[in-house]
Amino acid sequence: MYSITEIFKIGPGPSSSHTFGPMKACEYMNEHYKADFFEVTLYGSLALTGKGHLTDYIIEKTLKAPCQIHFDLKTSCLHPNTMKIDAYYQQQKIGSHLFVSIGGGQIEIDGKKNKEKKEVYPHSTMDDIQKYCKSSHLRLNEYVNQFEGKEINEVMQNIFQAMMNSVSSGLQTTGLLPGKLKLERVSHALHQSALSCDDLTDQNALLLASYAYAASEQNASGNQVVTAPTMGSCGVIPALLYHYYFDLKYPKETLIEGLKVAGLIGLLIQENATISGAKAGCQAEIGAACAMGAAMIGYCQTQTNEQIECAAEMGLEHHLGLTCDPVGGYVMIPCIERNAVAAQRSIDCARLARYLRNVKRNRVSFDMVVQTMNLTGNKLPLELKESSLGGLAVVVK
Numbered sequence: 415m416y417s418i419t420e421i422f423k424i425g426p427g428p429s430s431s432h433t434f435g436p437m438k439a440c441e442y443m444n445e446h447y448k449a450d451f452f453e454v455t456l457y458g459s460l461a462l463t464g465k466g467h468l469t470d471y472i473i474e475k476t477l478k479a480p481c482q483i484h485f486d487l488k489t490s491c492l493h494p495n496t497m498k499i500d501a502y503y504q505q506q507k508i509g510s511h512l513f514v515s516i517g518g519g520q521i522e523i524d525g526k527k528n529k530e531k532k533e534v535y536p537h538s539t540m541d542d543i544q545k546y547c548k549s550s551h552l553r554l555n556e557y558v559n560q561f562e563g564k565e566i567n568e569v570m571q572n573i574f575q576a577m578m579n580s581v582s583s584g585l586q587t588t589g590l591l592p593g594k595l596k597l598e599r600v601s602h603a604l605h606q607s608a609l610s611c612d613d614l615t616d617q618n619a620l621l622l623a624s625y626a627y628a629a630s631e632q633n634a635s636g637n638q639v640v641t642a643p644t645m646g647s648c649g650v651i652p653a654l655l656y657h658y659y660f661d662l663k664y665p666k667e668t669l670i671e672g673l674k675v676a677g678l679i680g681l682l683i684q685e686n687a688t689i690s691g692a693k694a695g696c697q698a699e700i701g702a703a704c705a706m707g708a709a710m711i712g713y714c715q716t717q718t719n720e721q722i723e724c725a726a727e728m729g730l731e732h733h734l735g736l737t738c739d740p741v742g743g744y745v746m747i748p749c750i751e752r753n754a755v756a757a758q759r760s761i762d763c764a765r766l767a768r769y770l771r772n773v774k775r776n777r778v779s780f781d782m783v784v785q786t787m788n789l790t791g792n793k794l795p796l797e798l799k800e801s802s803l804g805g806l807a808v809v810v811k
């Protein structure tokens with residue numbers, strides 16, 4: 415598996431596969447061709463929801479020469495997030511590449527994985543990692559540290575800070591989100607309600623929700639956020655970090671170690687299934703984020719590796735089958751609220767795992783649930799995988 419830095423990337427919202435990935439494809443073309451014109455063809459989910467997800471906006475902004483964008487709704491491709499970019503110079507085609515945006519802002523070029531990335535981990539399943547950790551007496555964060563090396567610490571500090579910034583800037587912003595839905599930002603008002611809440615349990619739940627709304631609203635507005643593991647699900651982990659840091663006073667160092675464990679969970683899901691909503695529905699985005707969040711909180715509460723696995727497994731298992739049906743093609747409904755709900759669920763899963771492991775052995779391993787998510791995703795119809803052709807997208811007007 416590659417580094418956990420593949421899971422956490424800082425970039426512009428609203429969608430890692432629909433804006434961040436295409437942005438990288440355009441950067442690749444800029445780097446390799448001195449073109450005076452580009453022709454871009456979007457296929458599958460990129461064509462169906464590219465407008466709402468600002469794909470056209472980011473392409474025009476990133477390419478260094480004028481471009482024409484085609485939304486091809488007919489051609490079917492192996493991967494739903496496929497795009498072709500042709501480069502021209504003085505009307506002669508000088509290059510053409512097929513890019514696949516595989517989720518979390520990562521791309522494949524002409525069917526090949528990015529060769530510049532190097533494998534970091536010798537294991538690719540939770541079972542193997544658990545065995546290795548047991549024999550080496552390592553906690554999961556120590557496992558990450560052993561293979562990533564010291565350099566990971568500075569990267570994670572920056573990721574932590576960028577996540578906190580996405581929440582704090584979201585909380586300070588009011589007004590309408592961009593686009594035709596005319597949705598009002600609510601994080602600021604929700605935060606105010608939380609602060610004046612008398613009941614401590616409700617207050618904590620509302621504070622956490624307001625943080626998830628804040629980061630997700632920043633994402634929906636095209637502002638800078640951090641994939642965790644995607645941009646559609648970028649509110650879950652930052653909300654948990656913000657809450658545990660500012661409200662519950664957990665040390666930053668502990669939270670950063672927990673964030674590494676969350677990254678490991680995201681990597682395993684990406685390696686053995688997918689983190690792309692267009693490939694497997696929202697279970698692959700919010701389900702993955704919830705599993706990562708549950709593992710992170712489990713770590714911060716000093717749970718054992720087995721308890722942490724159990725927390726992550728529950729976080730994903732109880733999102734199995736979750737569809738992706740963004741209304742109007744915008745990463746707003748159901749996405750923003752879904753981040754708030756998943757953040758709460760992460761805490762529930764960590765709490766349950768902590769006690770459940772004392773009274774019963776888990777029959778469903780994390781690897782099993784990841785495999786199930788992949789199988790389920792393959793069975794979901796196109797209408798419910800980031801195409802805006804079904805579900806809430808056709809019911810909500």
Ligand code: SF4
Nearest residue numbers: 646691696699738749
């Ligand atoms: S419904 Fe889920 S997978 Fe689909 S765009 Fe929204 S957050 Fe992403």
